[in-house]
Amino acid sequence: xxxxxxxxxxxxxxxxxxTEKFLVKDGILDSFDIISLVGALNEEYDIEIQPVDxxxxxxxxxxxxxxxxTRLQDE
Amino acid sequence: MAFTTLTFFLxxxxxxxxxxxxxxxxxxxxxxxxxxxxxxxxxxxKFAVFILFTTVTIYLAAIRIESLKLRSKEKIKAEGKSWSxxxxxxxxxxxxxKEKTILALALIANFGILVFLKYSNFLAGGINQILGHTADxxxxxxxxxxxxxxxxxxxxxxxxxxxxxxxxxxxxxxNLLKFALFIxxxxxxxxxxxxxxxxxxxxLTAEHKPEFIRFKLGLxxxxxxxxxxxxxxxxxxxxxxxxxxxxxxxTGTTILAAGLLYALxxxxxxxxxxDISRGIAQILGIDMVQNFRRPYFxxxxxxxxxxxxxxxxxxxxxxxxxxxxISKLFLGWSKKMKQSGFGKTAAGAHIxxxxxxxxxxxxxxxxxxxxxxxxxxxxAFGLWxxxxxxxxxxxxxVFDKMCTALRIRTESFGWRVFRIIxxxxxxxxxxxxxxxxxxxxxxxxxxxxxxxxxLSLGKTEIAGLGLGKADFLILAIGMxxxxxxxxxxxxxxxxxxxxxxxxxxxxxxxxVIAITVLMIAFWGIYGPGYDPADFVYMxx
Numbered sequence: 001x002x003x004x005x006x007x008x009x010x011x012x013x014x015x016x017x018x019t020e021k022f023l024v025k026d027g028i029l030d031s032f033d034i035i036s037l038v039g040a041l042n043e044e045y046d047i048e049i050q051p052v053d054x055x056x057x058x059x060x061x062x063x064x065x066x067x068x069x070t071r072l073q074d075e
Numbered sequence: 076m077a078f079t080t081l082t083f084f085l086x087x088x089x090x091x092x093x094x095x096x097x098x099x100x101x102x103x104x105x106x107x108x109x110x111x112x113x114x115x116x117x118x119x120x121k122f123a124v125f126i127l128f129t130t131v132t133i134y135l136a137a138i139r140i141e142s143l144k145l146r147s148k149e150k151i152k153a154e155g156k157s158w159s160x161x162x163x164x165x166x167x168x169x170x171x172x173k174e175k176t177i178l179a180l181a182l183i184a185n186f187g188i189l190v191f192l193k194y195s196n197f198l199a200g201g202i203n204q205i206l207g208h209t210a211d212x213x214x215x216x217x218x219x220x221x222x223x224x225x226x227x228x229x230x231x232x233x234x235x236x237x238x239x240x241x242x243x244x245x246x247x248x249x250n251l252l253k254f255a256l257f258i259x260x261x262x263x264x265x266x267x268x269x270x271x272x273x274x275x276x277x278x279l280t281a282e283h284k285p286e287f288i289r290f291k292l293g294l295x296x297x298x299x300x301x302x303x304x305x306x307x308x309x310x311x312x313x314x315x316x317x318x319x320x321x322x323x324x325x326t327g328t329t330i331l332a333a334g335l336l337y338a339l340x341x342x343x344x345x346x347x348x349x350d351i352s353r354g355i356a357q358i359l360g361i362d363m364v365q366n367f368r369r370p371y372f373x374x375x376x377x378x379x380x381x382x383x384x385x386x387x388x389x390x391x392x393x394x395x396x397x398x399x400x401i402s403k404l405f406l407g408w409s410k411k412m413k414q415s416g417f418g419k420t421a422a423g424a425h426i427x428x429x430x431x432x433x434x435x436x437x438x439x440x441x442x443x444x445x446x447x448x449x450x451x452x453x454x455a456f457g458l459w460x461x462x463x464x465x466x467x468x469x470x471x472x473v474f475d476k477m478c479t480a481l482r483i484r485t486e487s488f489g490w491r492v493f494r495i496i497x498x499x500x501x502x503x504x505x506x507x508x509x510x511x512x513x514x515x516x517x518x519x520x521x522x523x524x525x526x527x528x529x530l531s532l533g534k535t536e537i538a539g540l541g542l543g544k545a546d547f548l549i550l551a552i553g554m555x556x557x558x559x560x561x562x563x564x565x566x567x568x569x570x571x572x573x574x575x576x577x578x579x580x581x582x583x584x585x586x587v588i589a590i591t592v593l594m595i596a597f598w599g600i601y602g603p604g605y606d607p608a609d610f611v612y613m614x615x
Contacts, residue, residue: 035431043410054393
């Protein structure tokens with residue numbers, strides 16, 4: 001989780017990822033942030049996030065992002 | 076059968092009546108399918124071949140892709156345990172390749188037809204010109220082609236479904252007739268909204284009982300649509316057509332007036348068509364997605380495209396922008412740049428980070444431009460929008476710094492109004508490409524707008540554009556009504572005037588509806604001898 005927090009903070013230092021639970025729904029992260037995040041996550045965790053994974057539910061909170069990463073690592 | 080004709084009105088009334096009176100509720104949806112094909116064949120029986128081709132090919136491809144998926148899952152379950160990790164990976168890759176081949180073949184066939192019908196003359200003309208001839212006088216002949224009704228809309232909707240199936244996001248529809256209904260739903264086939272299978276399909280085939288609230292809200296939405304179409308759009312178009320027939324006859328003042336009127340007409344017209352579609356669907360018990368959310372209140376071009384033709388934007392984002400932006404190629408470029416010497420500087424790191432999104436934006440808008448028509452002016456329209464978005468992403472840190480240095484309170488109302496006006500001007504420039512005869516025409520119209528402002532002559536010219544003083548007064552009132560309703564919707568985060576009305580007393584509701592009906596009756600442009608203007612987006 002700490003690793004993920006570091007990545008998130010690098011992309012959007014102005015957002016408090018610990019408390020925000022609706023990052024996409026509330027428009028805190030836009031599609032451009034998410035694309036940057038996908039690049040960083042793919043590289044850091046050696047996964048391949050697919051277009052089908054780009055849905056709000058996977059990016060609404062740090063926990064959701066971590067769940068996505070874990071799922072893709074297991075595949 | 077245009078939405079503004081009496082035939083359409085009667086047709087819809089009969090469909091709604093039969094739909095709800097049909098005794099076997101389980102097969103209620105077949106009434107919709109029958110209605111779709113009556114509506115479609117009425118437009119021309121030749122067209123039906125194309126929509127049937129799309130329906131059948133996409134239907135079969137989706138089932139084939141899904142069976143491949145299921146079979147491979149079963150095989151892995153049965154034999155996977157004895158395989159090594161590499162063997163499993165290789166097997167999965169083999170199946171994926173087969174799936175992708177089917178997907179590609181189906182998409183190429185369907186988009187191939189669209190491209191051929193829509194763009195072959197444009198391409199042939201371009202090649203003729205490259206070879207040193209005139210566009211229609213070279214070795215490549217100009218073909219007499221016709222566009223089947225709604226082909227862009229149903230092709231996009233069908234393609235989206237197939238991609239969703241191949242991504243595993245939705246299950247393939249096994250019933251051909253149910254699938255045919257998803258492709259041909261009559262309220263939306265002419266001009267959208269482009270719906271996703273997951274959002275729409277189950278609603279279409281579910282059993283529906285008539286509900287008073289749906290009839291009320293649906294009829295109010297339809298009424299609002301007719302007001303925007305008949306009172307505003309079809310009136311404004313008269314003046315616009317007069318100017319665009321030969322803009323060189325007019326001052327920059329009049330050209331600007333035509334551009335502004337076009338902004339009004341296009342929004343009134345397109346959103347009216349969508350309101351009528353959504354209203355009819357609502358009465359039938361079906362919720363279709365919203366396509367407009369007060370686009371002229373957008374604070375950036377990016378925001379505008381999230382509010383204007385939302386379903387096209389969503390389609391582009393889902394099926395073109397995202398796959399390109401997160402492709403290995405684009406993310407690889409970004410990574411390489413990050414690791415280079417340039418990437419170590421602050422500016423370099425930012426550019427490396429936003430490179431995939433900015434290039435993908437330009438590509439998407441190039442496609443959006445081409446979607447609007449086969450003409451170089453539409454390519455320019457696309458590049459203009461994509462270019463601004465790219466520019467704003469790349470220079471975001473600079474703009475942020477400028478705001479801080481100038482001590483601009485970015486949360487203030489004044490700054491928001493400034494951004495809205497600035498965005499509207501950028502959008503208006505894009506519209507010039509729309510109404511101009513071609514790319515150079517658009518440039519010339521912009522030049523005249525900037526250097527040839529003559530107020531008094533312009534005023535005389537505008538008076539002679541085919542609209543009288545009363546017409547301009549009606550347009551002004553119509554625009555004011557749209558503006559006030561938009562502000563109220565924006566404030567309450569509500570998307571239809573009917574929902575706003577729900578909060579008022581019965582007397583207010585009755586008065587508003589009665590006045591709207593009277594305005595349409597007295598001010599609407601219709602009746603014998605009048606040829607209703609086609610909806611702008613009908614020929615796409």
